[in-house]
């Protein structure tokens with residue numbers, strides 16, 4: 114999704130087509146795309162506008178009283194505590210990536226206060242007046258800051274109950290940070306500290322994942338060190354009819370790993386053995402998931418699984434997803450160590466250009482990108 118998100122920047126309606134400032138609600142798609150769902154929720158609506166109502170077949174089937182699952186826990190402190198404990202953690206990590214494609218990371222070394230500050234500044238950003246937030250909407254796919262709503266406004270037949278702020282975190286970070294919102298006044302300092310922490314955790318988990326896979330990590334880790342990072346701050350406001358819509362539709366993430374920081378409101382669901390499981394938010398942890406690139410590199414041993422976000426009528430939910438990958442000009446291929454007679458190569462080489470071509474092709478409407486890279 115990191116790069117998909119960049120691409121999706123084109124989804125914003127051109128300025129000329131947007132309703133003028135001061136527009137009244139007219140029920141048009143453009144209106145909802147411009148104003149987003151925080152605004153709608155703040156107006157106190159009691160019925161979900163038709164633009165957000167999913168066809169019955171795409172709605173979550175059960176009542177919103179999901180049973181929570183506890184994802185496997187990867188304890189980073191134990192990784193550093195001698196070979197035996199490291200080996201045990203690698204086994205947990207390996208099993209989680211094969212079975213769920215998801216796990217939670219604890220003892221990651223990021224200060225609790227910094228994590229709490231990130232969620233807090235995220236909440237305060239979405240509480241700013243609508244006009245201030247709207248100022249960060251941009252049609253520029255490479256903009257280092259982009260505010261928007263839904264999942265992919267260009268393609269979404271039905272809009273999603275989500276507003277977002279996307280912050281490019283490419284190195285050197287100082288080059289991006291000056292373009293980020295200057296309000297709330299601590300956003301730049303808090304989010305840049307958090308972005309650097311997320312990159313550190315990502316590198317440590319990736320190193321462990323490559324070791325668990327038995328892949329020589331030198332070249333990959335070098336590419337990742339010079340790679341891309343996109344932070345998406347998500348806001349899912351209280352929704353008047355949550356059973357009719359979703360905060361995010363089923364999707365997989367595009368990069369190597371995504372680190373998700375969530376508050377204490379459940380909403381993230383993971384597809385596992387044909388069921389949607391709701392992730393129990395474990396305070397202080399990161400939820401980490403395998404992205405398409407790591408599935409390809411692992412030649413299918415690790416799974417980039419579908420996940421989605423449900424919303425609720427009682428409490429606004431905030432999450433911060435950090436997407437980590439290699440630079441746009443790098444090619445991702447299955448690791449040679451993981452290809453043999455028993456495990457033939459399963460994926461074609463992949464890079465950003467392939468992904469862009471996929472998005473504009475007719476196949477983009479029907480198959481997932483990862484499926485389109487499968488050889489069998």
Ligand SMILES: O=C(O)CCC(=O)C(=O)O
Nearest residue numbers: 114345347381422432434
């Ligand atoms: O909000 C969440 O918990 C997950 C967000 C997500 O899946 C994404 O941004 O790709």
Ligand SMILES: [Fe+2]
Nearest residue numbers: 114365366420
């Ligand atoms: Fe995702």
